Amino acid sequence: MGSKHPNARKIVFSYSPMCSLKLGNIGSLVSFNSESSKMVTKRQVEVVIENGNIIDIGEKLGDADSFIDCGNNLVTPGFVDSHTHPVFVDTREEEFEMRISGLSYQEIHDRGGGILNSTKLLRESSEKILISKVKSRMDTFLSLGTTTVECKSGYGLDTVSELKSLMVIDKVNKKHEIDMIPTFMGGHDFPIDFQNDKDAYVDLICNTMIPKVAKQGIAKFNDVFCEPGYFNIEQSKKILETGEKYGLHSRMHCDEFSCFGASKLAAKLKVNSADHLMEIDKEGMDRLAQENIIGTLLPGTTFFLGMKKYAPYLELKNKGVEIGIASDYNSGSCNIQSMPFIITLSCIYLKMNILDALKASTIIPSKSLRIDDSVGSIEKGKIADILVWGIPDLKHIPFSINQPNINLVLKKGKPVFTA
Numbered sequence: 001m002g003s004k005h006p007n008a009r010k011i012v013f014s015y016s017p018m019c020s021l022k023l024g025n026i027g028s029l030v031s032f033n034s035e036s037s038k039m040v041t042k043r044q045v046e047v048v049i050e051n052g053n054i055i056d057i058g059e060k061l062g063d064a065d066s067f068i069d070c071g072n073n074l075v076t077p078g079f080v081d082s083h084t085h086p087v088f089v090d091t092r093e094e095e096f097e098m099r100i101s102g103l104s105y106q107e108i109h110d111r112g113g114g115i116l117n118s119t120k121l122l123r124e125s126s127e128k129i130l131i132s133k134v135k136s137r138m139d140t141f142l143s144l145g146t147t148t149v150e151c152k153s154g155y156g157l158d159t160v161s162e163l164k165s166l167m168v169i170d171k172v173n174k175k176h177e178i179d180m181i182p183t184f185m186g187g188h189d190f191p192i193d194f195q196n197d198k199d200a201y202v203d204l205i206c207n208t209m210i211p212k213v214a215k216q217g218i219a220k221f222n223d224v225f226c227e228p229g230y231f232n233i234e235q236s237k238k239i240l241e242t243g244e245k246y247g248l249h250s251r252m253h254c255d256e257f258s259c260f261g262a263s264k265l266a267a268k269l270k271v272n273s274a275d276h277l278m279e280i281d282k283e284g285m286d287r288l289a290q291e292n293i294i295g296t297l298l299p300g301t302t303f304f305l306g307m308k309k310y311a312p313y314l315e316l317k318n319k320g321v322e323i324g325i326a327s328d329y330n331s332g333s334c335n336i337q338s339m340p341f342i343i344t345l346s347c348i349y350l351k352m353n354i355l356d357a358l359k360a361s362t363i364i365p366s367k368s369l370r371i372d373d374s375v376g377s378i379e380k381g382k383i384a385d386i387l388v389w390g391i392p393d394l395k396h397i398p399f400s401i402n403q404p405n406i407n408l409v410l411k412k413g414k415p416v417f418t419a
């Protein structure tokens with residue numbers, strides 16, 4: 001393992017939630033700025049936090065009850081990871097072995113592996129076991145600087161198990177420091193018992209699951225895996241439109257393995273985020289740009305599956321599509337929770353510049369999750385979800401591949417992780 005950057009300094013302070021807190025000796029503070037509508041770097045500023053919110057940013061601010069010396073280091077917003085599947089029992093290492101010996105994701109799926117493998121385990125698992133597994137995954141997210149994480153159900157694929165998965169998210173969320181944004185994803189795959197009557201499963205989602213999910217009141221979003229062999233255009237449309245009718249906002253898995261019109265549907269339905277996009281065509285890009293749909297790229301999955309074709313980030317950017325990046329952490333195709341590592345992959349493989357990568361992992365995902373009025377940037381009035389790094393500036397984030405170099409994670413102004 002690499003050693004800490006020489007500029008890193010141990011942070012010592014006392015914390016009380018009722019008191020004010022000042023971050024000082026900040027080397028550079030990098031965040032989206034709503035007034036200029038761009039990423040801005042500020043030097044030698046201080047940040048004052050009270051009751052979990054940022055109340056002031058500026059030079060030489062007055063005294064606060066406690067003080068954090070940031071050691072002349074980098075300060076950024078906490079990461080917002082807008083695409084994860086963390087509610088599963090165990091990871092599927094055996095499929096990783098199958099893949100490196102030459103089988104594709106689809107071939108493994110056809111042999112009963114993939115999502116359906118996780119489904120079997122999830123259905124058998126108690127809520128208690130799932131809660132303890134998901135809780136420990138949330139501990140890891142937080143230690144890696146992710147302060148808000150979207151969490152999908154979708155390994156249950158029957159009404160009871162989908163509701164159970166959402167309940168697990170809710171129970172962990174209520175006790176954990178991290179903020180979890182719940183998404184229903186009954187449309188993740190077709191369960192074994194519906195392989196020969198796929199429309200019947202779509203009916204089950206629309207007529208039973210979605211009404212019950214809405215009544216349960218936990219999920220905010222509804223997501224579907226729109227892909228040949230999974231949910232076709234018509235089925236995806238029906239699932240998302242039904243969700244909207246019940247107050248669930250739409251997200252989509254689009255153009256991951258092949259292009260058959262998913263992004264065009266995403267534009268037509270004005271979804272909150274069109275995710276993956278490795279195989280998107282020019283028309284799909286134009287449509288996303290025309291409708292101002294956020295594209296969320298998941299380079300961790302391309303990397304972890306050993307695939308060569310990354311999403312066409314530069315083309316999407318040039319067309320004017322706003323781009324977020326997320327981990328796609330799940331039990332099989334991407335065992336990556338670290339947003340700093342996703343930034344590294346985005347810089348290397350998507351040719352994203354580092355400032356854009358920070359924007360794509362903070363304010364843009366918070367916009368796609370409809371929480372950008374309170375989360376995703378260090379600005380007056382926003383929640384104090386802040387990372388104090390052990391590095392002097394932004395370019396060390398993708399370069400420090402061995403460890404994230406985060407000295408301190410503040411969630412709602414409270415220190416929740418210290419290196």
Ligand SMILES: [Zn+2]
Pocket residue numbers: 083085253328
């Ligand atoms: Zn996914």
